[in-house]
Amino acid sequence: MSAIDYAAVDGLALVEAVRGRRARAREICDGALARIATHGPAVNAFTRVLAEQARADADRVDATIAAGGVPGPLAGMPFAVKNLFDVAGLTTLAGSKINASRPPAVRDAFVVSAIRRAGGVLVGALNMDEYAYGFTTENTHYGPAHNPHDPTRVAGGSSGGSGAAVGAGLVPLALASDTNGSIRVPAALCGVFGFKPTYGRLSRTGSALFAPSFDHVGPLGRSVRDVTAAYDVMQGPDPHDPACAGRPVEACLPRLGEGIGGLRIAVLDDHFARGGEPGAFAAVAQVAAALGVSRRATIPEAQRARAAAMVITASEGAALHLADLKTRAEDFDPLTRDRFLAGALVPAGWYVQAQRFRAWYREQVTALFREIDVLLAPTTPCPAPRIGQERMVLDGVEVLTRPNLGVYTQPLSFIGLPILSVPVTRPGALPLGVQVIAAPFREAHVLRVGAVLEAKAVATAAIAT
Amino acid sequence: MTDVPTPSELGTHVDAVAKLVALPIAPAHRPGVILYMGVIAAAAAQVMAFPLPDEVEPAPVFRPAPVEP
Numbered sequence: 001m002s003a004i005d006y007a008a009v010d011g012l013a014l015v016e017a018v019r020g021r022r023a024r025a026r027e028i029c030d031g032a033l034a035r036i037a038t039h040g041p042a043v044n045a046f047t048r049v050l051a052e053q054a055r056a057d058a059d060r061v062d063a064t065i066a067a068g069g070v071p072g073p074l075a076g077m078p079f080a081v082k083n084l085f086d087v088a089g090l091t092t093l094a095g096s097k098i099n100a101s102r103p104p105a106v107r108d109a110f111v112v113s114a115i116r117r118a119g120g121v122l123v124g125a126l127n128m129d130e131y132a133y134g135f136t137t138e139n140t141h142y143g144p145a146h147n148p149h150d151p152t153r154v155a156g157g158s159s160g161g162s163g164a165a166v167g168a169g170l171v172p173l174a175l176a177s178d179t180n181g182s183i184r185v186p187a188a189l190c191g192v193f194g195f196k197p198t199y200g201r202l203s204r205t206g207s208a209l210f211a212p213s214f215d216h217v218g219p220l221g222r223s224v225r226d227v228t229a230a231y232d233v234m235q236g237p238d239p240h241d242p243a244c245a246g247r248p249v250e251a252c253l254p255r256l257g258e259g260i261g262g263l264r265i266a267v268l269d270d271h272f273a274r275g276g277e278p279g280a281f282a283a284v285a286q287v288a289a290a291l292g293v294s295r296r297a298t299i300p301e302a303q304r305a306r307a308a309a310m311v312i313t314a315s316e317g318a319a320l321h322l323a324d325l326k327t328r329a330e331d332f333d334p335l336t337r338d339r340f341l342a343g344a345l346v347p348a349g350w351y352v353q354a355q356r357f358r359a360w361y362r363e364q365v366t367a368l369f370r371e372i373d374v375l376l377a378p379t380t381p382c383p384a385p386r387i388g389q390e391r392m393v394l395d396g397v398e399v400l401t402r403p404n405l406g407v408y409t410q411p412l413s414f415i416g417l418p419i420l421s422v423p424v425t426r427p428g429a430l431p432l433g434v435q436v437i438a439a440p441f442r443e444a445h446v447l448r449v450g451a452v453l454e455a456k457a458v459a460t461a462a463i464a465t
Numbered sequence: 466m467t468d469v470p471t472p473s474e475l476g477t478h479v480d481a482v483a484k485l486v487a488l489p490i491a492p493a494h495r496p497g498v499i500l501y502m503g504v505i506a507a508a509a510a511q512v513m514a515f516p517l518p519d520e521v522e523p524a525p526v527f528r529p530a531p532v533e534p
Contacts, residue, residue, distance in 0.1 A: 307507075308511075308512045311512060329489070329491065330491070337497070338500065341501075343501075345486070350509040353512050354512050357515060357517065358524040360517055
């Protein structure tokens with residue numbers, strides 16, 4: 001029996017135990033694999049478990065420590081990745097049946113490699129919506145991911161396996177991608193932290209694209225320090241990703257204790273204060289009260305930004321998969337197929353105008369960030385809907401369930417803002433998240449606010465037992 | 466606000482453009498494609514109705530790659 005209860009602590013607590021020789025990485029790895037075997041099937045988070053490789057990686061960490069070497073800042077931390085990331089030796093599914101016949105990846109994705117170099121132990125690949133086109137992970141080919149807090153409900157998407165794996169305590173850390181909300185929505189619905197850094201901050205090399213104008217990668221985790229530690233080691237320039245900003249590494253972990261002194265914080269109103277269940281706005285109010293925030297702010301034309309994001313996403317996503325749409329549309333997931341087909345028929349004028357609007361909208365939001373440092377908004381308009389639920393009522397209006405889970409996330413990833421979705425403490429209730437939002441490349445602002453909320457116990461990862 | 470097309474107009478668009486871009490659409494998929502074409506068209510109508518100054522360029526900017534010595 002390990003001196004540490006695997007399922008009870010965050011990832012860095014495991015790392016501290018390994019580095020302090022209170023536990024071996026191998027024991028922690030075996031603990032993760034045992035929990036995946038016992039609790040994994042109920043949430044259907046994993047599409048592949050890499051037991052042998054994980055044990056070998058863990059043994060290497062232990063050998064390094066035994067030899068007096070430097071084991072890395074994430075030494076022995078188990079993690080898993082959305083199955084759109086390349087993992088050497090595995091075929092990158094991206095949630096599809098079509099890609100299953102492709103050859104295995106020859107090398108790890110940039111960010112997977114970074115976490116492994118830092119001592120992280122990769123234990124498997126995770127379920128997702130096909131080609132990341134969805135907010136619910138009701139994947140027809142591989143089955144739906146189930147919410148760890150109520151298996152009749154969705155885990156959110158498109159990184160539902162990532163949310164479910166962390167929320168069920170299978171791994172403390174998961175990597176995912178976010179185009180319109182795909183890190184933040186499952187983080188919120190599964191009750192964990194989800195961090196989408198600025199567009200271009202982290203390399204996407206070796207991850208399957210969806211809509212490249214908006215594609216980001218980032219971590220989900222059970223504590224602010226876990227997602228921050230992972231973010232720090234994933235930073236760095238990459239000439240192979242044309243969107244990668246190539247900025248120097250700006251470590252955020254040493255800054256988590258700086259507090260929120262000097263930060264001007266406001267709650268977003270207008271689009272972000274309507275069209276949701278009262279609980280979603282109560283969660284924002286709970287966070288604002290804890291931070292002593294009464295200021296309100298408005299992002300103009302956010303609803304139109306969401307509309308523009310939909311047009312661009314449909315068009316870019318379809319362009320990427322056009323060859324398969326032409327020859328084997330039957331092999332797509334019925335939940336994505338018709339949307340991809342429609343996206344292939346979008347007039348160019350709509351797409352270009354949406355990209356022009358995006359430039360205009362970015363200027364408006366930049367102006368707002370001259371006055372305010374951090375903005376708060378709900379992550380989703382409601383807690384996790386039931387699996388298979390086609391429609392729901394929000395604010396007295398019946399709407400389609402799946403697209404509307406992204407109503408508050410889409411207008412923000414549209415211009416690549418760094419955002420941490422924090423799980424708001426709601427004992428006895430299904431999880432909900434609040435987005436903590438800053439200006440581009442000010443990741444430290446949102447992580448500092450997250451750390452304060454966690455310290456005040458206003459934000460707590462809800463790990464299903 | 467730009468007018469949102471009727472289902473019949475959407476069907477005409479889907480059939481014509483699918484033919485133009487050589488994208489076969491199976492009869493079983495056509496109603497769903499028309500449904501989502503309508504969702505995209507409604508979103509596009511919001512975008513197209515917004516006046517933008519001429520000098521606003523599309524957000525993606527092409528950067529020529531200099532030849533490194």
